[in-house]
Amino acid sequence: MKEVPVLIAGGGPVGLTASLMLSRLGIRSLLVERHPGTAIHPKARGINARTMEIFHQQGIEDDVRAAGLPPDKVGFIVWTKTLAGEEIERRVPFGQSAARAEVTPVRACLCAQDYLEPVLRRCAEQQPLGMLQFDTELTTFEQSASGVVATLINTRTGETEQVAAQYMIAADGAQSRVRTALGVGMQGHKDVYDSVNVLFEADLRPWTQDRPAALYFVENEEMRATFLTINAHDRWGFLVNSLKAHGRKPEDFTPQHSADMIRRAVGVPDLPVKVLGVAPWVASAQVAERYRVGCVFLAGDAAHEMPPTGGFGMNTGIQDVQNLCWKMARVLQGKAAPALLDTYHDERQPFGKAITEQALANAVSMGRTEKTLQGTGARREFLNEQGMIFGATYSSAAVLPDGSPPPVVANPVTDYAPSAWPGARAPHAWVKKDGERLSTIDLVGNGFVLLAGAKGGAWVDAARPLEVKPIALGDEEPWRELYGIDEAGAVLVRPDGHVGWRSAGLAADPDRALAGAIDAIDGKA
Numbered sequence: 001m002k003e004v005p006v007l008i009a010g011g012g013p014v015g016l017t018a019s020l021m022l023s024r025l026g027i028r029s030l031l032v033e034r035h036p037g038t039a040i041h042p043k044a045r046g047i048n049a050r051t052m053e054i055f056h057q058q059g060i061e062d063d064v065r066a067a068g069l070p071p072d073k074v075g076f077i078v079w080t081k082t083l084a085g086e087e088i089e090r091r092v093p094f095g096q097s098a099a100r101a102e103v104t105p106v107r108a109c110l111c112a113q114d115y116l117e118p119v120l121r122r123c124a125e126q127q128p129l130g131m132l133q134f135d136t137e138l139t140t141f142e143q144s145a146s147g148v149v150a151t152l153i154n155t156r157t158g159e160t161e162q163v164a165a166q167y168m169i170a171a172d173g174a175q176s177r178v179r180t181a182l183g184v185g186m187q188g189h190k191d192v193y194d195s196v197n198v199l200f201e202a203d204l205r206p207w208t209q210d211r212p213a214a215l216y217f218v219e220n221e222e223m224r225a226t227f228l229t230i231n232a233h234d235r236w237g238f239l240v241n242s243l244k245a246h247g248r249k250p251e252d253f254t255p256q257h258s259a260d261m262i263r264r265a266v267g268v269p270d271l272p273v274k275v276l277g278v279a280p281w282v283a284s285a286q287v288a289e290r291y292r293v294g295c296v297f298l299a300g301d302a303a304h305e306m307p308p309t310g311g312f313g314m315n316t317g318i319q320d321v322q323n324l325c326w327k328m329a330r331v332l333q334g335k336a337a338p339a340l341l342d343t344y345h346d347e348r349q350p351f352g353k354a355i356t357e358q359a360l361a362n363a364v365s366m367g368r369t370e371k372t373l374q375g376t377g378a379r380r381e382f383l384n385e386q387g388m389i390f391g392a393t394y395s396s397a398a399v400l401p402d403g404s405p406p407p408v409v410a411n412p413v414t415d416y417a418p419s420a421w422p423g424a425r426a427p428h429a430w431v432k433k434d435g436e437r438l439s440t441i442d443l444v445g446n447g448f449v450l451l452a453g454a455k456g457g458a459w460v461d462a463a464r465p466l467e468v469k470p471i472a473l474g475d476e477e478p479w480r481e482l483y484g485i486d487e488a489g490a491v492l493v494r495p496d497g498h499v500g501w502r503s504a505g506l507a508a509d510p511d512r513a514l515a516g517a518i519d520a521i522d523g524k525a
């Protein structure tokens, strides 16, 4: 029987990212995907700036950008009666606004899922520790105290094999077989509206190139639909929303019917259109009641299913495995107690719920669940969710409070207050290191990092024996105020870029204080 520390069920964006991350953390894994290759439909396209920060820290930002569209092709969100007809409204999403640069030096990226997944696959396969098996379906598994034994079937030959793993990541999508087998229930709203996603070829530049946008919403008496930009030239997605509310059924969408509807949505009856594929789907807004059952961890759509309004599904899933993989690696390497893995649910499930509620609120405001709608409907928060993108703060045994109050914002969806409060994402600040101007985002990721003030030499000495990378930073740039420490203080950033512990100044015994903090995060204290 094959043995591997981690088995990953599912080779969508979340499973592929988990494979890459585990390899970079020094952990062997086996990913199994039932299809022969990566996604053929461009479902997700919006990779938000937080996920791009993660890709930056994983060393694959440039590869992802090369597969996506440049920012000048997606500057707006547009509402029209028909694409060639009257424009109703135009907005600049936060990710494209000037204010974005204050929050992060890393831009969001529009890259269709069917272009992104091959990049993730290639990067994961380049890692010697990551094995990826396509055409391989996980059929059943059994769990014991020491791990899981799963049965895999080769979908081409029908051959079966068994594999034993200490841990399993279920990244097997919204219909997760693993979640069902575990008997984990979903909380929230199932089947809130139905849609059809049509992939097609047509040259839409005459109606798009002078107002480049990621999304062109079409709102009129006959239909509520969306043109999804893929290459901003001749490859597009066409999303028909709220079928039931408009008296439509998925079976209506033959290639001919879909092409006719696209022509009507553009407002050009003789437009040449070639339909490449039609994919019906139903949006739900629900979250798994537990993200961990024994040795099995749910991630991505297996853990949370949300309407695509806001573009959060894949982003949230990639951020799930970023939270999980370093914890798994530390436990497998004997550095942390298994209890550290409980903090995955404690940190990610409340956030999964919050973001799913926001995605649903966007959908409702945009009339996805009924026919009547005044104007565009889209609430102010839609695509202006920097609080959700950057403001996730964790509260768990892997975060040590320092007694300071949490950052307060007027609207936690739209507003983000940069802060190094323990549990928050270590905020972006410019710093000088070895004469070079860098962002703190460039300094963290993958291992523990200690950011210390110029008089924090004792912290630097304390960090060395602990496998914590110490970085002492001077005051050429005003970063310390944002980080809430004096010249002798220090901030411990976890491998996922979230602050785990902070000392505003020097402690009486820095060696003990820092070792105690690491032990507490590792679940050993």
Ligand SMILES: Cc1cc2nc3c(=O)[nH]c(=O)nc-3n(C[C@H](O)[C@H](O)[C@H](O)COP(=O)(O)OP(=O)(O)OC[C@H]3O[C@@H](n4cnc5c(N)ncnc54)[C@H](O)[C@@H]3O)c2cc1C
Residues within 6 Å of the ligand: 009, 010, 011, 012, 013, 014, 015, 032, 033, 034, 035, 043, 044, 045, 046, 047, 113, 136, 137, 138, 139, 171, 172, 173, 174, 177, 197, 239, 281, 299, 300, 301, 302, 308, 310, 311, 312, 313, 314, 315, 316, 317
């Ligand atoms: C129209 C639309 C637009 C969207 N836009 C966005 C967006 O802009 N931004 C965003 O973040 N998200 C968006 N999403 C959501 C996004 O597509 C999903 O959240 C994302 O695909 C989830 O990734 P995943 O890896 O968790 O699951 P999936 O992509 O579903 O991958 C799961 C994989 O597991 C495999 N699998 C399942 N069972 C087994 C098994 N037993 N054995 C082996 N393999 C198995 C499947 O074949 C599949 O490849 C959108 C979705 C839709 C429908």
